[in-house]
Amino acid sequence: MHDTSTHAAAHHGPPTSFIRKHVFSLDHKVIGKQYYGLGLVAVIIGMVLSWVMRIHLAWTAYPIPGLHLLSGTGAPGNVMTPEFYLQVMTMHATFMVFFVLTVVPFAAFGNFFLPIHTGAEDMPFPHFNMMSFWTTFVAFCVMLLSFFVGDGPTLGGWTQYAPLSAVGAVAGPGQGSGVIIWATSIAIFCVGQLFGALNFIPNVLDLRCKGMSMWRLPMPTWAWFITSCMGLTSFSVLMPACILLILDHVAGTSFFVASNLVINDQLQPHSGGSTLLWQHLFWFFGHPEVYIAIVPGMGIVSHVLITNMRKPMLSHRVLVYSMGALAVLSYMVYGHHMFVSGMNPFSSLVFSFPTLLITIPSTVIVLVWIGSLYGAKLRINAASLFALGFISMFITGGVSGFFLAQPSIQILLHATYFVVAHFHFTMAIAALFGIFSGTYFWFPKMWGRMMNDNLGKLHFWLTFIGVYAIFMPMHYLGLAGNVRRYQAFVVDYMQPLVGVHQFITIAALFTGAVQLIFIYNFIHSRFWGEPAPENPWQGTSLEWSVPSPPPHDNFGGKHPVVYHDPYQYGVQSSTGDYLMQDSPEQVKGAQDEP
Amino acid sequence: MAKLLAVTIVVIAILSAIPIIRNTWHPLPDVSAHGQAIDDQLSETMWEAGISFLASQIILAWFIWRYSGNRPGEKTKTFPGGATGLVAAAVILVGVEVFALGIFGVKAWANIYFTPPGADAMPVQVQAGQFAFYFRYTGPDGTFGAIHPEMLSEANQNFYGIDTDHDSDAKDDIVTAEMAVPVNREIRLLMHSKDVSHSFYVPALRIHQDFVPGLDLQIHFTATKVGRYEIVCSQLCGLGHYNMKAYLSVLSQDDFDAWLKKQAALQ
């Protein structure tokens, strides 16, 4: 056990100026909320972009009012051009993956709750923490800028495969300045996330309060800890990769461009680079990245479920070990994105086995969740509904992974809508459900007011049905061979599938509109919601032992002491069926590993 | 409300499974010699994944139905066997299931990638470029002329950059925009990209392979049914990606010979 009750955290008094309080704040809670706000803006942008894509895919010649204002090469008559479709798709994915899925479950919630969960009064390096947010913010602005510079953002997809991304403007609109801006933004983003991870890890290792052993950390904090370790090792690969990409543009190097390429009848002035090098570097980051997106969601969902089931998970440790296994394996499976990419076919087989292996920890996690539901006293509220929805989504997405883990089946399904369905269920929608669940659950603590639970439930129902309607049919499209990243379906065998696309588009517009309920609920509750009590859900972890919202130093000058495992539910204590972590009370039947 | 959620999950799971069971959308019918193994693998996986999907969604729904609400007087219970049982189940069931899939899948993969083409396989070259495929046949001499990237000119329809004036190997090369192959004849496909990454995806032939600029790859296949199929690009290659395609005609040997003669005349 670690005794750090003397508080090694950089101690800083409450700020007095507006700027220090709300803008360049050193307080991890303010930084967490800033991250949340950034994620909210990004998710709105990402979603509007997805509507534009969906409308175009279903009704290709249909004008979308105002579209030309956004397009660097013009959307003649407001009809989308092929390059603009791909630019929108790339930006949709970039905003979603980096500025929503990395930012919200990890950086926003993590910043707010990780120090409280560990019993610290702030992050170990508050200045770095502040810089982490503002660096990410700069990255976000740079990325937005790309809509308005030159012929628009890059069209290369969030994966930015070379040499398309590395040869410059000859390769298409957005491939000159667009790529440079993209790579710059992402490199800056990586720096921001590294700053974040460098706070999270020492916080967990060194700033735990008295009595807080590692196994007494709640699930989300374990998840953020594991995620930080992944972030540290994967963002630090992506950043140099982006720099090499920029060098190929501006310094005449050829890291990713092979010799003798001819584009537009012009022999390219590059030689000796490797096409596959980028893919290896990118996916070495990219696969851990999808776990960076989802693991915090797993932690949040476990936390929410436990509180609402009124009983602990079957095994805290098995969940933690499984998440750790996911993290470790995620570096060994990245080759499954490259089965047919021209890697040695023997490597494809080698990569397929860890990929199949990773289904085991995933299955364990799902089974532990489901098994834990057994004998629960499940409370239904918006937070728990989204947590249950998360499990359902994760099962659906995981099952399609069985297919994609096999090189032989990828011959049929690689780069089709089956893949789009798979990653939207696992990474995108599941993670989004994790975010919603966390928001409904923690909103009272973060903003000191309750959200409207009925609106939250309505939001859940319409979203749950909506996302299944959007993404389930994409599996069928993939089976039928519908290739992804197509802006229109001019291939003969794909034309009969347009009807399915129209169905999906209607579902997407519906689901998108439903999100207005959430936004209304969020804003309304933020200002006019009922004041939240300290512990509205009868939770046990430390965030529920402090006022809502917590004071500047989290614990009001006290040094918390922890006596129990994080999840003492289903016991008979003086407070009811639960026992707070910092309660010195000893009760019978508590499972309490020291 | 928990009961409603349980029902919704079950309904969604069943609705999702119906198109699969009824085979409403399915891969294009297979016309390759090696494709059966892939299709078997797919349907095997479909069974196992389908059962896992339905089973887990239904159990999830059942537990939500059964264990929701604050049932006064009742105490929370633990799943019989605890986590150990579930971990064992996961490792045994999923591990075995999935590894079995993996190991059988190797066969389908090895069929394509680890068996060398026969010595009499017919060589055809395919070149991918933004945004079209061009194919090349050796002509009577059985050899391809060398590629000179600096001579490549779409404006002059020298799509491969071959020197027909000076290179005797290149003189009889036949370059086409459509691919044709004789039925039941093994084809050795040489894949070359002139610019960026592309992919050669022929769903009907169960073939999918990316082009790697700077690295020429080779695959082989045999088409078993006369017909006209489509080759599409599945690797994002630029704005015209969606329209990067070509037709593949599988012809009887006589028709193929006639076709090739006609193409030769057009050079």
Added chain:
Amino acid sequence: MKSHYVRKLAAVLPALVLVCAGAVLLSQKVNAAGGGSITGTVKLSGTAPHMKGIDMSKDPVCSKAHDTNPAKMENVLVGSGDGLENVVLYISQGLTGNEAPSSQEPTFAQKGCMYTPHVLALNVDQKFKVTTEDQTTHNIHPLPDPTAGNIGWNKSQPPAAPPIETSWKNQEVAIPVKCNIHPWMHGWFVVVKGPYATTDDKGSYTIQNVPAGSYTVTAWQEDLGTQTAKVTVAAGSAAKADFTFKGK
């Protein structure tokens, strides 16, 4: 002080007016009375290079447009009497340097997945329109030489999209233009200063509105290169310059 200023102005103004009037008169004279021209034919000697057929099977929208008359390359088009089509003639020496750009707005059309015209001659700053009549999307991708000062662009035009209207800022002979979606599509913009002409299918041309003077006329053919001729244009009459390109 003030009156001094006014007096100075009074002296300068009439002089200025006179100079202007003179200039206007002079230039009018050049344009109206001096509307000479250069005319002639451009021919090919020897055998015409072989123009390969174009296989558009990739995009059925394109190949359907050529069901009855198969498409062929248009790099060297020889018409009746060995006349060379699509040769651009322009004045490469002898211009005063203040010629106004042509006020016409020509069209560069995409029709049947080919460019019509295959070669479009233009003045610097002359506006032109790119239109499409095809039911398939084209991207228009001119590739100027980066050292010449023109900026390249690459834009798609879906079916029925409104025309793209633009111009070129600098002289350049010649800017290739292509469609990447249909890689066989290729054409040229020839951007010059001063009067110009393009040969018709008989190889004949007339450069109109050439002020009297001595000039060097250049004939440009995309594959066969350039040839020049010196001509002297007398006011109101037509000078003659014929060219013959050698087939390869």
